[in-house]
Amino acid sequence: MARFGMVIDTTKCVGCMDCVVACKTENQVPEGYNRDWIVQDVQGKFPTVEMEIRSERCNQCSNPPCVSCCPTGASHIHEIGGVVLVTKDECIGCKACVASCPYDARFIHPDGYADKCTFCIHRVEKGLDPACVSVCPTHCMYFGDLDDPNSNVSQLLRSRKHHSLMPEAGTQPNIFYLT
Amino acid sequence: MNSVSRRKFLKISGATIGVAAAGTALLKTTQALSNKAAKGVQTIPTYCDICFWKCGAIAYVNDGKLWKVEGNPLDPLSNGRLCPRGTGGVGAHYDPDRLKAPLIRKKNRGEEQWVEVTWDEAMTYIAEKMQKIKSQYGPEGVALFSHGIGGNFFKHTMKAFGTPNISAPSFAQCRGPRDVGFRLTFGEDVSSPERTDIKNAQCLVLIGSHLGENMHNSQVQEFADAVGDGSTVIVVDPRYSVAASKAKYYLPIKPGTDLALLLAWMNVIVSEGLYDKEYVQNYGFGFEQFAATLQQYTPEWAYPETGIDPDVIRQTAREMERYKPATLVHPGRHVTWYGDDAQRSRAIALLNALLGSWGRKGGFYTPVSMDVPAYPYPEYPKSEKGKVDNPDHKYPFAHETITNGIREATITGKPYPIKGWFVYATNLMHALPNENETIKAIQNLDLMVVIDVIPSEIAGWADVVLPESVYLERFDDLNVEWFREPFVGLRQPVVDSPDDQKPNWWMAKKLAEKLGLGHYYPWKHIEEYYEHRLSAAGLSYKELKKNGIIRGAKQPIYFDEGVPAEFPTPSGKIEFYSLQLQEAGFDPVPKYKRPTSGPPGSFRLLYGRAPVHSFSRTQSNHILMDMMNENEVWVNAEIAARLGLKSGDYVRLKNQDGVVCNKVKVKATERIRPDCVYMVHGFGHNSRMLKFAYMKGASDAQLLTRYEVDPLMGGTGMNMNFVTIESEVA
Ligand code: SF4
Ligand code: SF4
Ligand code: SF4
Numbered sequence: 001m002a003r004f005g006m007v008i009d010t011t012k013c014v015g016c017m018d019c020v021v022a023c024k025t026e027n028q029v030p031e032g033y034n035r036d037w038i039v040q041d042v043q044g045k046f047p048t049v050e051m052e053i054r055s056e057r058c059n060q061c062s063n064p065p066c067v068s069c070c071p072t073g074a075s076h077i078h079e080i081g082g083v084v085l086v087t088k089d090e091c092i093g094c095k096a097c098v099a100s101c102p103y104d105a106r107f108i109h110p111d112g113y114a115d116k117c118t119f120c121i122h123r124v125e126k127g128l129d130p131a132c133v134s135v136c137p138t139h140c141m142y143f144g145d146l147d148d149p150n151s152n153v154s155q156l157l158r159s160r161k162h163h164s165l166m167p168e169a170g171t172q173p174n175i176f177y178l179t
Numbered sequence: 180m181n182s183v184s185r186r187k188f189l190k191i192s193g194a195t196i197g198v199a200a201a202g203t204a205l206l207k208t209t210q211a212l213s214n215k216a217a218k219g220v221q222t223i224p225t226y227c228d229i230c231f232w233k234c235g236a237i238a239y240v241n242d243g244k245l246w247k248v249e250g251n252p253l254d255p256l257s258n259g260r261l262c263p264r265g266t267g268g269v270g271a272h273y274d275p276d277r278l279k280a281p282l283i284r285k286k287n288r289g290e291e292q293w294v295e296v297t298w299d300e301a302m303t304y305i306a307e308k309m310q311k312i313k314s315q316y317g318p319e320g321v322a323l324f325s326h327g328i329g330g331n332f333f334k335h336t337m338k339a340f341g342t343p344n345i346s347a348p349s350f351a352q353c354r355g356p357r358d359v360g361f362r363l364t365f366g367e368d369v370s371s372p373e374r375t376d377i378k379n380a381q382c383l384v385l386i387g388s389h390l391g392e393n394m395h396n397s398q399v400q401e402f403a404d405a406v407g408d409g410s411t412v413i414v415v416d417p418r419y420s421v422a423a424s425k426a427k428y429y430l431p432i433k434p435g436t437d438l439a440l441l442l443a444w445m446n447v448i449v450s451e452g453l454y455d456k457e458y459v460q461n462y463g464f465g466f467e468q469f470a471a472t473l474q475q476y477t478p479e480w481a482y483p484e485t486g487i488d489p490d491v492i493r494q495t496a497r498e499m500e501r502y503k504p505a506t507l508v509h510p511g512r513h514v515t516w517y518g519d520d521a522q523r524s525r526a527i528a529l530l531n532a533l534l535g536s537w538g539r540k541g542g543f544y545t546p547v548s549m550d551v552p553a554y555p556y557p558e559y560p561k562s563e564k565g566k567v568d569n570p571d572h573k574y575p576f577a578h579e580t581i582t583n584g585i586r587e588a589t590i591t592g593k594p595y596p597i598k599g600w601f602v603y604a605t606n607l608m609h610a611l612p613n614e615n616e617t618i619k620a621i622q623n624l625d626l627m628v629v630i631d632v633i634p635s636e637i638a639g640w641a642d643v644v645l646p647e648s649v650y651l652e653r654f655d656d657l658n659v660e661w662f663r664e665p666f667v668g669l670r671q672p673v674v675d676s677p678d679d680q681k682p683n684w685w686m687a688k689k690l691a692e693k694l695g696l697g698h699y700y701p702w703k704h705i706e707e708y709y710e711h712r713l714s715a716a717g718l719s720y721k722e723l724k725k726n727g728i729i730r731g732a733k734q735p736i737y738f739d740e741g742v743p744a745e746f747p748t749p750s751g752k753i754e755f756y757s758l759q760l761q762e763a764g765f766d767p768v769p770k771y772k773r774p775t776s777g778p779p780g781s782f783r784l785l786y787g788r789a790p791v792h793s794f795s796r797t798q799s800n801h802i803l804m805d806m807m808n809e810n811e812v813w814v815n816a817e818i819a820a821r822l823g824l825k826s827g828d829y830v831r832l833k834n835q836d837g838v839v840c841n842k843v844k845v846k847a848t849e850r851i852r853p854d855c856v857y858m859v860h861g862f863g864h865n866s867r868m869l870k871f872a873y874m875k876g877a878s879d880a881q882l883l884t885r886y887e888v889d890p891l892m893g894g895t896g897m898n899m900n901f902v903t904i905e906s907e908v909a
Binding site: 009011016018020024027031045047049051052137139144 | 849
């Protein structure tokens with residue numbers, strides 16, 4: 001079975017937020033909310049500074065606490081690509097998943113249900129890249145099947161240094177950052 | 180001065196593509212679209228206007244409602260990917276604070292009290308005032324300030340009316356010094372989009388230019404390509420910019436001393452014999468004299484000025500040499516910093532000349548364009564008085580009109596009075612330094628017209644405000660761009676305007692008709708104008724309308740590919756030593772002058788761009804404001820600690836003249852020097868009509884009361900202001 005993931009090249013990302021804007025327009029994310037965001041990780045003292053810029057979102061974890069804690073089964077793992085999704089109509093807005101996510105990736109949509117990045121499954125099922133990936137002006141984001149050794153994402157992970165976010169949380173995140 | 184702008188750039192005839200001209204029958208079916216009835220998703224190509232880059236875009240309309248905008252893969256500027264502002268462009272259409280109907284002032288100027296009028300009333304009012312100014316002062320008494328391609332038709336109407344006073348802040352408040360510095364050296368401008376071959380540069384030097392935050396799409400895409408390819412990046416900036424985080428060398432220079440660094444770099448390159456000798460020999464003029472003046476500028480000399488270690492200066496100079504001619508010392512864009520900007524830009528040009536990068540792959544390419552003839556309008560009347568902005572050629576190397584020169588003439592009435600201003604799509608209150616001078620000038624006017632999509636501060640000072648349709652709702656002039664490869668782009672309406680807004684071409688044409696100048700618009704609808712120009716070029720309007728872009732065949736763009744190595748300077752060569760500067764009483768080789776320092780305890784105020792905003796024109800776009808809804812003042816972390824400030828605290832900045840800005844959040848950061856503070860430009864709106872943007876963040880422009888005029892070309896150096904930080908009691 002496919003395991004969808006993203007590989008994001010932090011050496012090229014300029015933190016422009018195009019990925020954030022694209023997600024908003026593609027998915028009609030309401031004003032004041034967003035499914036992805038930018039982190040500028042600054043280390044050191046001026047002028048000996050280093051900065052890693054990351055486009056972050058739900059890590060589409062293979063061991064997602066937000067799914068195991070959901071009392072209604074609204075949060076679930078989709079049969080295609082292992083994407084973590086929420087069935088709106090089954091969600092009671094109890095916020096258990098929001099609290100359980102170590103990445104703070106979820107929010108309660110003004111319409112009352114838990115919302116977050118869907119890996120743009122509606123696009124992926126049509127053979128398109130997620131909106132954020134397809135818009136990025138620096139071409140620093142890659143989307144693909146991590147279980148397929150020949151996919152671009154698998155190849156990048158084999159050839160480049162990378163890390164993921166809070167692997168120690170045991171969530172098995174599927175987004176990787178090239179450094 | 181000889182005017183050589185682009186004259187020698189290659190012109191590519193559209194006819195080479197072999198497309199037959201379209202028939203005019205097409206016109207009947209292609210009047211403004213209405214998608215209200217349409218069901219499902221429709222896609223319509225157009226080009227973006229959130230900034231002036233003009234990226235090709237594809238707009239998606241869902242059930243008649245504007246949904247999203249993506250890049251047009253056919254477009255060489257965007258390569259199918261817009262920048263964040265372009266992606267957020269839909270927010271401009273939905274902006275609730277947009278201007279909706281023509282307005283005429285009913286109280287004092289600046290009080291923002293209006294009556295709504297019809298288009299006919301507005302145009303009649305304007306035309307009558309213009310005729311009165313013309314009869315009293317001559318047509319030259321009316322001036323136009325304009326920004327972007329949307330101003331083209333108003334320029335046409337103004338020229339037909341008889342005024343040569345047509346200006347844009349993009350010259351004297353932005354890229355002018357750069358283009359002057361490069362003209363003096365190579366005989367040609369850097370032009371826009373910049374002819375910088377970033378993607379092929381193996382070594383890229385950025386001086387204050389913060390690509391990635393400054394989001395000129397093609398440049399940022401190419402910058403990321405260069406970084407991805409492992410090019411050596413050298414960044415010179417008092418602030419650790421995003422670009423600095425990609426750099427092999429980050430040089431945290433003392434603000435205002437870039438010219439000292441440039442001279443020291445050239446000293447190393449010349450004294451160590453690292454320059455491209457064959458190139459300099461073949462194309463250079465006055466190299467010996469130039470080299471002699473450089474001797475004094477050793478890295479040791481530059482060290483106390485710049486704070487950059489002499490070893491680092493040598494190392495980076497050698498690094499540049501290593502990759503020459505594919506070393507690009509980027510000329511920047513907004514370079515009106517210290518008033519010696521044309522000479523600093525000339526030093527950048529000279530450094531590139533030493534590295535042999537002008538005309539070479541990885542340096543500066545020669546832009547190409549389609550040959551789409553201009554519309555054959557009747558000849559414009561000739562002005563007897565000439566332009567008002569630059570009396571007696573005080574600024575001998577200004578090759579465009581100086582905005583602040585017009586402002587000055589409006590205040591003093593010299594060399595002759597200016598009594599009418601048209602301001603198209605540029606918020607002069609944020610674009611020009613020292614807003615009091617702008618207000619003073621406006622108080623002398625008999626007519627002040629602002630044409631814009633949003634009620635920016637300058638609109639508040641108008642007598643008449645004309646609401647324009649946003650770019651997604653209008654046709655605009657053809658974009659016949661000078662770029663890496665020839666192409667033409669079309670802007671066309673995707674959705675209807677929500678209220679009584681009109682496109683600029685319609686307004687400019689109506690106004691001309693009211694002025695009795697209707698014969699300057701021999702076409703009824705702009706599509707007729709397109710048809711005429713495109714068929715003269717052998718291109719099909721039908722194809723352009725369908726695809727948004729027509730591309731021409733690739734052409735040579737480097738000397739090595741056969742572009743003739745011509746330099747339209749007086750000597751016909753690259754002028755290392757400039758006799759024309761010498762004759763005009765200026766330094767033939769740039770000389771460094773230490774910048775003035777501020778009062779003790781003050782910080783130099785620097786400003787720049789954020790990737791999600793364009794100047795002061797996007798702060799009422801709700802999507803972009805969701806990304807960044809106020810600016811921050813960057814303060815060095817140690818300084819902040821000393822002042823008892825932490826990130827998120829609100830402060831006010833007070834400049835040397837006692838001007839205090841709106842409250843602004845502190846960003847305490849390791850990413851800036853201790854002797855300066857930094858803000859993103861464009862925030863702190865105080866136009867009450869901009870309800871959503873009102874008083875969000877602070878305006879850097881308000882604090883720019885001092886400026887230093889560039890003696891070569893009249894540009895306003897604006898990094899001349901110093902502020903203290905006052906905490907804001909919550
Ligand atoms: S669009 Fe690309 S470059 Fe811009 S912030 Fe997102 S990932 Fe980074
Ligand atoms: S994959 Fe789609 S939903 Fe997720 S952050 Fe990107 S654009 Fe948003
Ligand atoms: S650079 Fe961005 S804002 Fe400017 S035209 Fe291109 S997409 Fe639009």
